[in-house]
Amino acid sequence: MMGPRWYGQFRGSGYRVTVPRKAIMDVLSKTSKHLSAEEIYLEVHKVYPNVGLTTVYRTLELLIQMGLVHKFDFGDGRARYELAEGEKREHHHHLICIRCKRVIDYSDFREEELEFLRRAEKKLAEKYDFEIKNHLIRFYGLCDKCRNKK
Amino acid sequence: MMGPRWYGQFRGSGYRVTVPRKAIMDVLSKTSKHLSAEEIYLEVHKVYPNVGLTTVYRTLELLIQMGLVHKFDFGDGRARYELAEGEKREHHHHLICIRCKRVIDYSDFREEELEFLRRAEKKLAEKYDFEIKNHLIRFYGLCDKCRNKK
DNA sequence: TTGATAATGGGAACCGTTTTCAATAAATAA
């Protein structure tokens, strides 16, 4: 039983593939929401009631290190987690409504984004000797519902 | 005694211009660092030892609402504050070293950024009926020191 | 199957931030 790609990535790094870890990856794989640790815990809890919140935090930390998960802070006092881009998830960024706090994923204008990044990368490497590994683009504003509401 | 521009902005909104508020604005005006609430508190404390940490938090919250201050989360467990762009501060974004966690301000390629934003704005308005008010661009990677260090 | 040890879970600890509330001080009117 080979299992998903990340099994090998885990074992290769000396980490074990455990029930809680599978369950957490499963929850993240099956949603496009921006879940908090507690929400993931509750979801996992439905299937494995004995998995603890501590384990969820530890596992998320590990998944982030392994590059399988991204952690975000949308300003509501708790961290949010998403599966990193891969088979299940495509590269995207966030629109955040400053009024209702709704977070919308978008993956449009990739071309423009790539062009922009290419230039940024070049200039930052030249000027600061900085090597870009990742980037974050976020737009704050008013969503359709909040725009059309007094 | 008119005082700085924000005095009027405050009084006009029914807020009072107080000693702690002046002191906090003063600290923020005189640095280009990304100070935490506690660091601001300590700085204010040097001049006004009786100003409390609670007031610092409350004032920062107010300054953010008034659009005079921006709040950031660089992932070290505490919020960071900067004066919004204006006379003292120019529009900029952050480079974050994923190794030493150093944060570098940069305000380069404004042209490219503006061009990119213009297009993004247009497309997001069309597709999501979303009205952009603000944006965040951030690059994660390795700074010069960490690049050249095994 | 088994042994070495990575991983787990529950509860306590942690710590940045927020709340509470009586005392204080800014702004306005007199």
Place this chain on the structure above:
DNA sequence: TTATTTATTGAAAACGGTTCCCATTATCAA
């Protein structure tokens, strides 16, 4: 200037998400 109104303040307690501790359990290479 002084009085009056009420926004603001400071100290301490409360809050809440996240991390730590440690005895127990489960993974997986041999």
